[in-house]
Amino acid sequence: MTQFGFELLATDGAARLGRVDTAHGPMDTPAFMPVGTAGTVKAMMPESVAATGAQTILGNTYHLMLRPGAERVGQLGGLHEFMQWKGPILTDSGGFQVMSLAKLRKMTEEGVAFQSHIDGSKHLLTPERSMRIQHLLDADITMAFDECTPFPATPEQAAQSMHLSMRWAKRSKEAFVSRPGYGLFGIVQGGIYHDLRAESACALRDIGFDGYAIGGLAVGEGQDLMFQTLDFTAPMLPAERPRYLMGVGKPSDIIGAVLRGVDMFDCVMPTRSGRTAQGFTRRGTVNLRNARHQDDARPLDADCACPACRQYSRAYLHHLIRSEEILGPMLLTWHNIQFYQDVMKGLRGAIAAGRVHDFADDFLATQAQGDIEPI
Amino acid sequence: MTQFGFELLATDGAARLGRVDTAHGPMDTPAFMPVGTAGTVKAMMPESVAATGAQTILGNTYHLMLRPGAERVGQLGGLHEFMQWKGPILTDSGGFQVMSLAKLRKMTEEGVAFQSHIDGSKHLLTPERSMRIQHLLDADITMAFDECTPFPATPEQAAQSMHLSMRWAKRSKEAFVSRPGYGLFGIVQGGIYHDLRAESACALRDIGFDGYAIGGLAVGEGQDLMFQTLDFTAPMLPAERPRYLMGVGKPSDIIGAVLRGVDMFDCVMPTRSGRTAQGFTRRGTVNLRNARHQDDARPLDADCACPACRQYSRAYLHHLIRSEEILGPMLLTWHNIQFYQDVMKGLRGAIAAGRVHDFADDFLATQAQGDIEPI
Numbered sequence: 001m002t003q004f005g006f007e008l009l010a011t012d013g014a015a016r017l018g019r020v021d022t023a024h025g026p027m028d029t030p031a032f033m034p035v036g037t038a039g040t041v042k043a044m045m046p047e048s049v050a051a052t053g054a055q056t057i058l059g060n061t062y063h064l065m066l067r068p069g070a071e072r073v074g075q076l077g078g079l080h081e082f083m084q085w086k087g088p089i090l091t092d093s094g095g096f097q098v099m100s101l102a103k104l105r106k107m108t109e110e111g112v113a114f115q116s117h118i119d120g121s122k123h124l125l126t127p128e129r130s131m132r133i134q135h136l137l138d139a140d141i142t143m144a145f146d147e148c149t150p151f152p153a154t155p156e157q158a159a160q161s162m163h164l165s166m167r168w169a170k171r172s173k174e175a176f177v178s179r180p181g182y183g184l185f186g187i188v189q190g191g192i193y194h195d196l197r198a199e200s201a202c203a204l205r206d207i208g209f210d211g212y213a214i215g216g217l218a219v220g221e222g223q224d225l226m227f228q229t230l231d232f233t234a235p236m237l238p239a240e241r242p243r244y245l246m247g248v249g250k251p252s253d254i255i256g257a258v259l260r261g262v263d264m265f266d267c268v269m270p271t272r273s274g275r276t277a278q279g280f281t282r283r284g285t286v287n288l289r290n291a292r293h294q295d296d297a298r299p300l301d302a303d304c305a306c307p308a309c310r311q312y313s314r315a316y317l318h319h320l321i322r323s324e325e326i327l328g329p330m331l332l333t334w335h336n337i338q339f340y341q342d343v344m345k346g347l348r349g350a351i352a353a354g355r356v357h358d359f360a361d362d363f364l365a366t367q368a369q370g371d372i373e374p375i
Numbered sequence: 376m377t378q379f380g381f382e383l384l385a386t387d388g389a390a391r392l393g394r395v396d397t398a399h400g401p402m403d404t405p406a407f408m409p410v411g412t413a414g415t416v417k418a419m420m421p422e423s424v425a426a427t428g429a430q431t432i433l434g435n436t437y438h439l440m441l442r443p444g445a446e447r448v449g450q451l452g453g454l455h456e457f458m459q460w461k462g463p464i465l466t467d468s469g470g471f472q473v474m475s476l477a478k479l480r481k482m483t484e485e486g487v488a489f490q491s492h493i494d495g496s497k498h499l500l501t502p503e504r505s506m507r508i509q510h511l512l513d514a515d516i517t518m519a520f521d522e523c524t525p526f527p528a529t530p531e532q533a534a535q536s537m538h539l540s541m542r543w544a545k546r547s548k549e550a551f552v553s554r555p556g557y558g559l560f561g562i563v564q565g566g567i568y569h570d571l572r573a574e575s576a577c578a579l580r581d582i583g584f585d586g587y588a589i590g591g592l593a594v595g596e597g598q599d600l601m602f603q604t605l606d607f608t609a610p611m612l613p614a615e616r617p618r619y620l621m622g623v624g625k626p627s628d629i630i631g632a633v634l635r636g637v638d639m640f641d642c643v644m645p646t647r648s649g650r651t652a653q654g655f656t657r658r659g660t661v662n663l664r665n666a667r668h669q670d671d672a673r674p675l676d677a678d679c680a681c682p683a684c685r686q687y688s689r690a691y692l693h694h695l696i697r698s699e700e701i702l703g704p705m706l707l708t709w710h711n712i713q714f715y716q717d718v719m720k721g722l723r724g725a726i727a728a729g730r731v732h733d734f735a736d737d738f739l740a741t742q743a744q745g746d747i748e749p750i
Contacts, residue, residue: 037696043701045682067671068694076672076690090704264575294443299449307420311459315451319414319443326701 023181078138274333398556453513649708
């Protein structure tokens with residue numbers, strides 16, 4: 001039986017090279033985990049996601065509990081079997097999305113009562129229910145149930161929210177059914193406040209988790225404040241456990257966070273951008289809807305090995321988007337996931353070689369040149 | 376240099392086993408050609424289309440001339456290069472779609488003047504322009520420009536329409552630029568009238584084409600009238616040339632037409648159905664949107680080797696459709712194309728074995744059992 005664990009293989013400054021072992025295989029870190037909200041990484045076959053080098057994907061507890069239902073997924077063999085993803089799956093706790101998507105929410109000490117945004121059905125999400133759902137989904141990495149503190153928040157608001165999350169973290173730990181190869185992560189809250197983050201980190205370390213997430217960032221505070229918060233938060237987390245920055249982000253966000261000691265990331269950006277005609281490249285994002293691509297025989301990114309870049313012209317991608325053809329999102333999503341995985345692979349190689357700052361400088365300088373040149 | 380040609384390999388009653396050779400490879404007949412309207416078989420990667428056994432796909436002159444434009448596709452290396460389809464491509468003439476989609480149409484002896492349904496731009500489609508467009512697209516099989524006679528039509532209307540199509544067929548032949556491996560097909564019109572079909576077939580044989588299509592069917596006349604029309608029309612066509620029934624159809628339509636001597640088919644049905652939750656099976660079509668599939672762990676079709684059936688449950692396909700996930704159309708389209716190709720492969724094997732009528736009887740008996748059983 002695989003034990004859930006984290007091996008720290010190398011460091012380069014604060015940046016870390018590591019490996020997370022789970023019941024469904026390893027994840028090399030720093031890692032970017034594509035988001036598969038409702039049991040599918042949108043517009044991708046799972047084997048295509050794996051072909052990009054992605055090892056772990058994310059599932060969303062809130063979406064899956066409402067449709068098709070956690071008990072149903074459990075009956076059908078769990079989320080891996082249901083969606084045919086062979087590698088590790090991390091599920092969020094539902095705490096964030098219930099506050100952003102559900103109707104008629106009522107938060108109490110017990111949890112959050114709400115109505116489904118899909119059919120108005122009534123539900124109660126508590127730490128215990130969240131653990132049960134993630135167990136039914138068979139998540140390799142379960143996230144503690146928390147409240148994502150909004151931004152901006154006063155110190156008092158942030159403290160109150162964080163304290164609730166810490167009580168819920170303790171209940172999550174107590175309700176989590178431990179199995180070999182399966183891990184539970186706590187989530188540090190506390191907004192942008194050093195003392196609150198420190199208090200939260202200590203509270204979680206006292207409870208004891210298999211990994212530690214940093215929550216409540218990438219919610220509008222901007223990159224500078226996010227990096228400042230990481231500067232003091234990441235060092236508070238146990239070095240021997242993986243660190244996960246939730247919902248982040250742009251390539252430059254990820255690189256900055258890796259330089260500050262973060263190991264794991266997820267974000268809808270590459271997939272969502274793929275459905276809105278945005279392609280990521282080393283020189284910044286490209287809007288393939290723009291008419292200047294209509295006669296351009298070059299690939300989107302000559303350095304990329306994904307099918308969109310290996311086989312097709314920018315003119316064709318532009319045509320697909322203008323014609324609203326499904327193949328447009330399919331190809332651009334694949335490219336964007338590939339781009340993100342290539343960035344992570346580059347980061348891992350650079351940390352191993354002790355030159356992660358050079359890698360970051362080069363990457364950010366190229367990105368700053370802006371959009372690729374017109375023909 | 377490959378010469379365009381047709382080899383008749385075996386017959387079984389009126390049913391024919393053959394092979395069409397083109398500049399971009401062979402097509403085994405009876406063949407079903409998936410429709411790639413705007414330079415993509417909707418929701419499919421071209422390598423996935425090829426993996427189903429499909430050898431030839433269709434492109435639509437009307438759509439491609441308007442967007443991205445035939446000259447542009449030509450500049451970019453032709454439609455094969457543009458959309459990365461390695462096999463043969465057949466393009467229609469634009470005659471059918473200009474009458475069903477364009478705005479402010481005006482038909483004269485010269486051709487059809489119209490405005491684009493996309494941006495209102497003005498165009499003139501003539502036999503000469505249609506030949507030029509299909510040449511720019513680099514179609515292996517070019518269709519003569521014709522008017523698809525509506526149904527119902529009086530004998531007088533059908534005759535007038537057919538005569539115009541025959542004059543346009545002659546102009547198409549004169550304008551077609553002959554190249555090794557590339558062929559031009561004439562289109563028999565005449566509605567449901569025996570004498571008009573005979574007159575049209577003779578007129579086309581006099582002009583001389585590389586293949587002969589039967590147009591003006593599957594336009595509302597029903598299967599019985601379609602089969603009656605095929606009964607007298609197919610024998611009028613030269614045995615040594617391929618025969619193509621345009622826009623057909625349901626599996627039972629195709630099987631009935633193969634029994635009557637038709638070699639080639641195209642239809643949006645498998646692809647369009649794949650985007651509207653309909654899956655084809657040996658026991659009829661299945662509506663995956665239906666709630667009775669929500670707990671069904673079985674594959675859509677246990678006999679099918681496509682990814683949708685090999686890997687996923689009906690419950691998962693149902694979930695994708697209910698959640699409006701792009702992967703739903705992706706998987707169902709793949710399955711439907713695979714199903715159609717498997718039917719054609721079955722027909723070819725049965726003709727070779729001299730048991731095509733048994734194959735047809737078995738297939739139609741199973742289809743008649745209706746939708747697959749609920750669990």
